[in-house]
Amino acid sequence: MDLKIVVAGPRGKMGATVMNMMKNHPEFKIVALLDYKTNQALADFNIPVYTNSETCFKQMAPDVLVDFTTPQASFKHITSAIKHGVKVVSGTTGFSKDQFTKLKKMTNYNNVGCIIVPNFSLGAVLMMEFARIAIKYFSHVEIIDKHHDQKHDSPSGTAIRTAELINETKKVMNENNDPKHETIQHARGATYNNINIHSIRLPGYMAHHEVVFGGSGEIFTIKHDSISRESFMDGLKLAIDRVMNINYFIHGLENIISIND
Numbered sequence: 001m002d003l004k005i006v007v008a009g010p011r012g013k014m015g016a017t018v019m020n021m022m023k024n025h026p027e028f029k030i031v032a033l034l035d036y037k038t039n040q041a042l043a044d045f046n047i048p049v050y051t052n053s054e055t056c057f058k059q060m061a062p063d064v065l066v067d068f069t070t071p072q073a074s075f076k077h078i079t080s081a082i083k084h085g086v087k088v089v090s091g092t093t094g095f096s097k098d099q100f101t102k103l104k105k106m107t108n109y110n111n112v113g114c115i116i117v118p119n120f121s122l123g124a125v126l127m128m129e130f131a132r133i134a135i136k137y138f139s140h141v142e143i144i145d146k147h148h149d150q151k152h153d154s155p156s157g158t159a160i161r162t163a164e165l166i167n168e169t170k171k172v173m174n175e176n177n178d179p180k181h182e183t184i185q186h187a188r189g190a191t192y193n194n195i196n197i198h199s200i201r202l203p204g205y206m207a208h209h210e211v212v213f214g215g216s217g218e219i220f221t222i223k224h225d226s227i228s229r230e231s232f233m234d235g236l237k238l239a240i241d242r243v244m245n246i247n248y249f250i251h252g253l254e255n256i257i258s259i260n261d
């Protein structure tokens with residue numbers, strides 16, 4: 001059976017890749033586009049374009065909203081989707097802590113499936129998982145994120161999520177009084193959860209991350225490069241499949257795929 005999908009951000013780089021993927025997918029049917037302006041390129045798709053999310057969800061009653069826009073726009077789209085019982089998969093990054101907490105609360109309160117994924121690439125998820133393991137063995141870590149110069153947010157959602165996952169392991173180890181894990185407090189890049197993150201924004205890059213661990217006389221680097229936006233499509237498909245079977249909030253692709261199986 002076809003899944004009725006609304007794509008928000010169709011003029012964007014990710015939106016265009018998503019539309020291309022869905023065009024060839026046997027079960028995904030784009031029933032409407034959500035944008036804040038319309039142009040000829042959108043008209044050519046022959047799919048209704050809405051500038052108001054409330055009207056869009058009320059009239060089209062889609063199964064899923066897929067959103068690649070900006071944090072402000074995505075926050076608005078998601079809250080209105082949840083209000084109308086529309087499931088959500090958002091790849092938008094840069095939500096504030098407050099926005100994120102509100103979305104999580106609202107989703108769980110309304111029993112509507114919502115998945116927010118800072119990086120849909122399967123390789124990036126493996127990088128994050130390996131980083132979570134590696135921090136058990138190395139006392140120091142820094143993260144480098146390199147992206148194209150049009151990326152709005154820095155650090156990247158992936159760099160932030162990697163730092164969070166590393167800290168989850170560190171917290172457990174500190175609770176066990178592991179003496180190796182002191183707080184890192186050098187002022188290079190920006191610190192997030194006490195981890196230095198360096199963000200480079202230059203034309204030529206797509207999306208690249210390195211998690212660099214330092215130990216006694218050795219450096220251990222985990223590196224991931226997305227060289228095309230196609231790299232995000234397999235993870236996105238998995239998230240859309242998954243959201244159809246849940247009525248709660250999930251953050252991160254690592255909570256969708258079973259890495260340890």
Ligand code: NAP
Pocket residue numbers: 008009010011012013014015034035036068069070071073090091092093094117118119120121151153232
């Ligand atoms: P982009 O090319 O700038 O696309 C964003 C699009 O959203 C633009 O067309 C923008 O229009 C549009 N937009 C802005 N406000 C809107 C609104 N109120 N309603 C509808 N559309 C609106 O950026 P991108 O590279 O596609 O990335 C989009 C988001 O996805 C970013 O947050 C990025 O970090 C994230 N991303 C996530 C992943 C992942 O795997 N999760 C991968 C890549 C990127 P205007 O340009 O006219 O303002």
